[in-house]
Amino acid sequence: MQKGIGVSPGVVVGVAFRVESVLGSSEPKTLENPAEIPAEIAFFDRAVEEAAAELESLVQRVAQELGSSAAEIFQTHLQILNDPVLLSKVHSHIEKQSLTALSALQVVMQSYAAQFARIEQDYFRERLNDVRDVISRVGSHLTRKKPVVSSSNGATESHDGEEPVILVAHEILPSQAMSLGELAIAGIVTEVGGSTSHAAILARSRGIPAVSGVEGIMNEVASGDLMVVDGREGHVIVRPDHEATMAYRKVQREFFHLKECLISNRDEPARSLDGTRVELLANINNVADAHAANSVGASGVGLFRTEYLFLTHHDVPGEEEQYEYYRQIVLNAPGQTVTIRTLDLGGDKTVPYLGRRSEPNPFMGWRSIRIFFENPKMLITQIRAILRAGMSGKVSMLFPMITTLEELRKINKMVKETKGNLRREGVPFAEDVKTGVMVEVPAAAFCIDALLRETDFISIGSNDLIQYLVAADRDNPKVAHLCEPLSPAIFRVLQMVLDACGRTGTPVTLCGEMAGQPRSALILFGMGLRRFSMSPAFVPTVKNLLAGVTTAQAERFAHHVLQLSTSDEIRSYLTARLREISSTLEILDSV
Ligand code: PEP
Numbered sequence: 001m002q003k004g005i006g007v008s009p010g011v012v013v014g015v016a017f018r019v020e021s022v023l024g025s026s027e028p029k030t031l032e033n034p035a036e037i038p039a040e041i042a043f044f045d046r047a048v049e050e051a052a053a054e055l056e057s058l059v060q061r062v063a064q065e066l067g068s069s070a071a072e073i074f075q076t077h078l079q080i081l082n083d084p085v086l087l088s089k090v091h092s093h094i095e096k097q098s099l100t101a102l103s104a105l106q107v108v109m110q111s112y113a114a115q116f117a118r119i120e121q122d123y124f125r126e127r128l129n130d131v132r133d134v135i136s137r138v139g140s141h142l143t144r145k146k147p148v149v150s151s152s153n154g155a156t157e158s159h160d161g162e163e164p165v166i167l168v169a170h171e172i173l174p175s176q177a178m179s180l181g182e183l184a185i186a187g188i189v190t191e192v193g194g195s196t197s198h199a200a201i202l203a204r205s206r207g208i209p210a211v212s213g214v215e216g217i218m219n220e221v222a223s224g225d226l227m228v229v230d231g232r233e234g235h236v237i238v239r240p241d242h243e244a245t246m247a248y249r250k251v252q253r254e255f256f257h258l259k260e261c262l263i264s265n266r267d268e269p270a271r272s273l274d275g276t277r278v279e280l281l282a283n284i285n286n287v288a289d290a291h292a293a294n295s296v297g298a299s300g301v302g303l304f305r306t307e308y309l310f311l312t313h314h315d316v317p318g319e320e321e322q323y324e325y326y327r328q329i330v331l332n333a334p335g336q337t338v339t340i341r342t343l344d345l346g347g348d349k350t351v352p353y354l355g356r357r358s359e360p361n362p363f364m365g366w367r368s369i370r371i372f373f374e375n376p377k378m379l380i381t382q383i384r385a386i387l388r389a390g391m392s393g394k395v396s397m398l399f400p401m402i403t404t405l406e407e408l409r410k411i412n413k414m415v416k417e418t419k420g421n422l423r424r425e426g427v428p429f430a431e432d433v434k435t436g437v438m439v440e441v442p443a444a445a446f447c448i449d450a451l452l453r454e455t456d457f458i459s460i461g462s463n464d465l466i467q468y469l470v471a472a473d474r475d476n477p478k479v480a481h482l483c484e485p486l487s488p489a490i491f492r493v494l495q496m497v498l499d500a501c502g503r504t505g506t507p508v509t510l511c512g513e514m515a516g517q518p519r520s521a522l523i524l525f526g527m528g529l530r531r532f533s534m535s536p537a538f539v540p541t542v543k544n545l546l547a548g549v550t551t552a553q554a555e556r557f558a559h560h561v562l563q564l565s566t567s568d569e570i571r572s573y574l575t576a577r578l579r580e581i582s583s584t585l586e587i588l589d590s591v
Pocket residue numbers: 196303305344440460461462463464465511512513
């Protein structure tokens with residue numbers, strides 16, 4: 001059994017499919033027939049040409065949007081890409097060893113890494129990062145053409161197609177997440193990444209179990225191996241024995257059965273046993289998620305994370321493209337109601353066109369709104385696209401990572417000026433787009449009263465609020481135990497924010513992961529929260545849970561929880577309450 005972090009609940013037994021990464025350390029693959037060598041070289045050369053064209057357009061776009069110094073990094077990448085030594089090394093590995101283009105690239109990357117490992121200076125280490133970027137860019141062109149999922153030995157899988165498929169990868173990149181969209185996947189396991197990695201986002205939006213941070217799993221598993229993924233406990237078992245297989249298959253059946261039963265509540269109103277209405281909204285990343293939100297009966301979109309568009313894009317998407325993308329989201333969202341969050345890059349989510357700066361503490365660093373105060377043009381473009389998309393439905397705009405009142409004032413001023421410009425230009429946009437603040441930095445939570453005077457609504461980003469409150473990186477498996485939502489400190493801070501919103505009558509949503517977890521959702525309801533935003537897959541669960549509890553009961557639970565002093569006490573208290581309300585829902589909660 002291998003331990004990781006459970007990032008999407010549920011249990012599945014299935015066969016492993018390895019997702020080979022360009023930069024991964026898997027065994028090199030050879031071509032089946034040496035006659036394929038010329039075609040493979042041509043295939044590689046085409047990928048290089050495409051990567052070069054992409055870099056050239058990046059240089060132009062970035063220079064336009066962010067200035068020429070920001071574009072320098074891509075000039076450097078172009079030089080690396082045009083380096084005849086690099087290209088001839090790859091050619092030679094294909095020719096002399098019959099390696100596939102992807103494997104040849106991997107071998108070259110590994111040899112560079114080995115050479116650079118002996119060098120101490122930071123300057124050269126940075127150059128290795130540039131080489132890595134360039135190689136992965138070429139590699140992504142190669143993998144975009146060939147199927148992303150392949151078995152470790154290149155052979156066709158022998159399993160009978162009955163078993164669910166579990167993806168096993170070092171990491172799932174945004175470009176891969178896009179192409180995986182069409183595959184029937186029943187579970188995901190990755191070596192790196194935490195609850196906000198692409199793998200986790202993909203898994204949650206599809207409601208399939210996933211475990212991240214399983215170190216060394218790529219060395220343990222071959223495609224075709226049977227494995228168990230337990231997204232509740234955060235562990236995986238490779239080649240389980242008969243007994244374990246049977247036991248987990250039973251849990252898996254219960255999980256599927258429960259999900260099927262729950263989804264039948266799609267058209268029922270979301271309310272507690274005594275009739276208190278709640279809004280169950282969806283967190284989405286793309287149009288497919290908007291469809292998923294519709295199919296589970298979410299009443300709107302409480303959080304549309306716009307990063308996905310930027311992360312899967314090779315350069316800065318322009319205003320028209322963003323506008324069209326947001327418009328499609330609005331048209332496909334339940335009730336055409338969407339809260340669009342402005343770009344929240346940085347931390348773990350980086351895009352090449354903002355330049356790769358290594359920071360010792362990326363989550364505490366140049367992140368989110370902080371980047372865009374420095375590059376206002378990019379934020380203004382996004383604000384324009386959002387205001388315009390507001391013509392297609394009920395749109396509101398949400399600002400992440402607000403830390404101070406000064407920041408809020410700055411951004412409110414930008415919105416006001418942008419509206420003025422659109423008006424002057426005669427561009428149609430929605431005047432009534434409301435603006436809101438994400439409360440996810442403790443400073444914002446503690447000064448909530450001041451923020452409430454200058455904003456229309458609040459959305460609590462508990463994922464970040466927790467990590468900043470406990471000073472533990474939410475994606476670092478070593479300290480993940482501290483990022484525990486069921487903890488006294490978190491509930492106290494949440495109560496403070498909810499009370500302040502209640503006093504001023506400000507609409508408040510909670511859009512972090514805890515909104516979709518049965519035990520925490522129960523307490524949040526008892527604390528007065530009425531708007532929950534979560535991965536679409538969790539909507540039926542929370543609807544079912546709240547339908548089984550009265551408001552007074554939940555308030556009593558919340559009151560009791562706020563008296564407890566440790567996470568263990570809170571967890572066992574809530575587990576017992578959850579069991580009383582619905583013993584079956586426990587399987588859908590993460591630990
Ligand atoms: C959060 O921080 O809780 C949140 C919803 O935003 P993200 O997970 O995208 O940072």
